[in-house]
Amino acid sequence: MIVAVYTTIGAEEMARIVSAFDVGALVSAKGIAEGVSNSNWLIETEGTGNGPLRFILTMYESRVDAADLPFFLGLLDHLAAKGCPVPRTIHDRDNRAFGLHEGKALALIEFLPGVSVSDPTPQQAKAVGAALAKVHLAAESYQASRANGMDLEAWKGLFGDCGREGLASIHPALGQTIADELVYLEANWPADLPRGVIHADLFPDNVLLRGDEVSGLIDFYFACTDIIAYDVAVTHAAWCFSTDGQRFDPALSRALLAGYQAVRPLSSEELAALPILARGAAMRFIATRAYDWLHTPGDALVTRKDPMAFARRLAFYAEPGNAGLFADGL
Amino acid sequence: MIVAVYTTIGAEEMARIVSAFDVGALVSAKGIAEGVSNSNWLIETEGTGNGPLRFILTMYESRVDAADLPFFLGLLDHLAAKGCPVPRTIHDRDNRAFGLHEGKALALIEFLPGVSVSDPTPQQAKAVGAALAKVHLAAESYQASRANGMDLEAWKGLFGDCGREGLASIHPALGQTIADELVYLEANWPADLPRGVIHADLFPDNVLLRGDEVSGLIDFYFACTDIIAYDVAVTHAAWCFSTDGQRFDPALSRALLAGYQAVRPLSSEELAALPILARGAAMRFIATRAYDWLHTPGDALVTRKDPMAFARRLAFYAEPGNAGLFADGL
Numbered sequence: 001m002i003v004a005v006y007t008t009i010g011a012e013e014m015a016r017i018v019s020a021f022d023v024g025a026l027v028s029a030k031g032i033a034e035g036v037s038n039s040n041w042l043i044e045t046e047g048t049g050n051g052p053l054r055f056i057l058t059m060y061e062s063r064v065d066a067a068d069l070p071f072f073l074g075l076l077d078h079l080a081a082k083g084c085p086v087p088r089t090i091h092d093r094d095n096r097a098f099g100l101h102e103g104k105a106l107a108l109i110e111f112l113p114g115v116s117v118s119d120p121t122p123q124q125a126k127a128v129g130a131a132l133a134k135v136h137l138a139a140e141s142y143q144a145s146r147a148n149g150m151d152l153e154a155w156k157g158l159f160g161d162c163g164r165e166g167l168a169s170i171h172p173a174l175g176q177t178i179a180d181e182l183v184y185l186e187a188n189w190p191a192d193l194p195r196g197v198i199h200a201d202l203f204p205d206n207v208l209l210r211g212d213e214v215s216g217l218i219d220f221y222f223a224c225t226d227i228i229a230y231d232v233a234v235t236h237a238a239w240c241f242s243t244d245g246q247r248f249d250p251a252l253s254r255a256l257l258a259g260y261q262a263v264r265p266l267s268s269e270e271l272a273a274l275p276i277l278a279r280g281a282a283m284r285f286i287a288t289r290a291y292d293w294l295h296t297p298g299d300a301l302v303t304r305k306d307p308m309a310f311a312r313r314l315a316f317y318a319e320p321g322n323a324g325l326f327a328d329g330l
Numbered sequence: 331m332i333v334a335v336y337t338t339i340g341a342e343e344m345a346r347i348v349s350a351f352d353v354g355a356l357v358s359a360k361g362i363a364e365g366v367s368n369s370n371w372l373i374e375t376e377g378t379g380n381g382p383l384r385f386i387l388t389m390y391e392s393r394v395d396a397a398d399l400p401f402f403l404g405l406l407d408h409l410a411a412k413g414c415p416v417p418r419t420i421h422d423r424d425n426r427a428f429g430l431h432e433g434k435a436l437a438l439i440e441f442l443p444g445v446s447v448s449d450p451t452p453q454q455a456k457a458v459g460a461a462l463a464k465v466h467l468a469a470e471s472y473q474a475s476r477a478n479g480m481d482l483e484a485w486k487g488l489f490g491d492c493g494r495e496g497l498a499s500i501h502p503a504l505g506q507t508i509a510d511e512l513v514y515l516e517a518n519w520p521a522d523l524p525r526g527v528i529h530a531d532l533f534p535d536n537v538l539l540r541g542d543e544v545s546g547l548i549d550f551y552f553a554c555t556d557i558i559a560y561d562v563a564v565t566h567a568a569w570c571f572s573t574d575g576q577r578f579d580p581a582l583s584r585a586l587l588a589g590y591q592a593v594r595p596l597s598s599e600e601l602a603a604l605p606i607l608a609r610g611a612a613m614r615f616i617a618t619r620a621y622d623w624l625h626t627p628g629d630a631l632v633t634r635k636d637p638m639a640f641a642r643r644l645a646f647y648a649e650p651g652n653a654g655l656f657a658d659g660l
Contacts, residue, residue, distance in 0.1 A: 010448030011539070027443045027540065030372055033361035042360055042372060044443065113358045113374065118340030209341070210357065 020092040021108055024048050037063030054111035059104050064221050066105040071146045072220050073097040082138035086217050087112050114208025114215035122255035123212040125239050129259025131214040136228050137264055139197035148224040155287040166294040170307055190273045198231035199223055203238040229270040233277035237313050245312030274326040282314035350422040351438055354378050367393030384441035389434050394551050396435040401476045402550050403427040412468035416547050417442050444538025444545035452585035453542040455569055459589025461544040466558050467594055469527035478554040485617040496624045520603045528561035529553055533568040559600040563607035567643050575642030604656035612644035
């Protein structure tokens, strides 16, 4: 079960919101269950002469800082202009990329077709790798930057909020694993790798596919400036395992990396760093999942995602025998 | 805040579900927040040669009995064929109106444009009255029938489940009001009025409008065979008051009734019965709302609808000075 919590907007209000944009009159609006930190509507309008148009109207809830919206929305426009499959932001009649509605920021974003797969094929993983590389290249000329709010310091903060007892309630060994891993990562985290704008959350949920083609990369609300190869590691952790982290799929791994390298070849330094970057990626999702796990009532309708699914990925990446997997087949 | 709880269906599964219908390949699927007892997705497919098509895929959760689906879905097809603005059911390649997915019934239903208003205008109320009358006329030739599961006996059962203390916790006087009203309604409920298929839940949420035109009547999952004028009373209670029931809008009332009568004139017996039918309609929604109020945890994310909003409507309809309102302006 999944839950979408969204702000109610009446039809009259919705029509008024949409009238700020040069897209024609509102025809339909459906609240959609997409994104846990935003409210989203799939909107249809009459268009402006070439048939009806569709958009996603996003209202930003507490998790997204409106001060970051120029970075996020400007990035979408920049990447779309460079030919990346990301949705454009529709600017209003005053050329604003986002507006305010009852104190909440909202943006009208291009609707892209496609579906999010739950069991990707190697062909799809290859296409995702290539699309990610294309984003990294296209973002080189994006001028804005944003610090990664989910860096090692942030993980430490989240684990601290969980507390020893909280982590032990998830798994008896989890607290010690995390403490040891943080020591290792702090001592060894790479300092000199190429940096750039990264998506930082490219899970299958955030990729729209039509068959084996990527039709959309969405949900850039963790995008930031960080080590580019770390994004490859995050995407690897997100795509190459069974959901519960029990099973690693070498064919998906090879395909994802091959797809990426065909567009943006990784340097030998980046390749050598992938194992530790992947351990960091696993830690990043253990951190937010453990925090959410302990701060979401067990009887809430919201699905809690199991932190152990990423503890298993961490164990896999930390296994010395698996260190060669990122070079495998390249 | 509103919450949509829905079953998760992966893209691969969704593509397989859609492939049972002759509508072309799946292009897009978004879980939508519509209907509290069903899970719904807005689906786009490639179509079969005349451009893309859109549908609502509905998966029936516990509140809808699959044995009633032939009645509900057959009714949609019957009304659509008669020119009523209701969505058609898409039959699968084996001509089935609904299928099963993991033990749950699901149906593919035509997508209709339009938005649900929260502050209707008299023009809109008039159009809704006319559309309701058209449904009543068109349904005369529908052969199937279904008992009203939300009749007076059902209200009594729901109030019994609430208990005296439960009702008192909502409002100190509510239990006595209900007890008195049940006595009155049982003694005076009309027996000989024309019966037929009624929608029985035609709130603004269940009407799609484009401007002042009704583009869709949806959510027929309370439809049943009962007194036709009772449906007029339900629709009156749903459309002619402020949401909290504090304020009656005579202009909306006149418009709704005029719109209805222009298509299907009410007999003098039906007109004379509208006051008591409206009291019954108010009781029907007090009953379900009181039950849900007492059986939904206060801290749940689901919005509980205030039973008192319909207790106020009941008081309005029961006021002797208001007995003439249904004749007013006719």
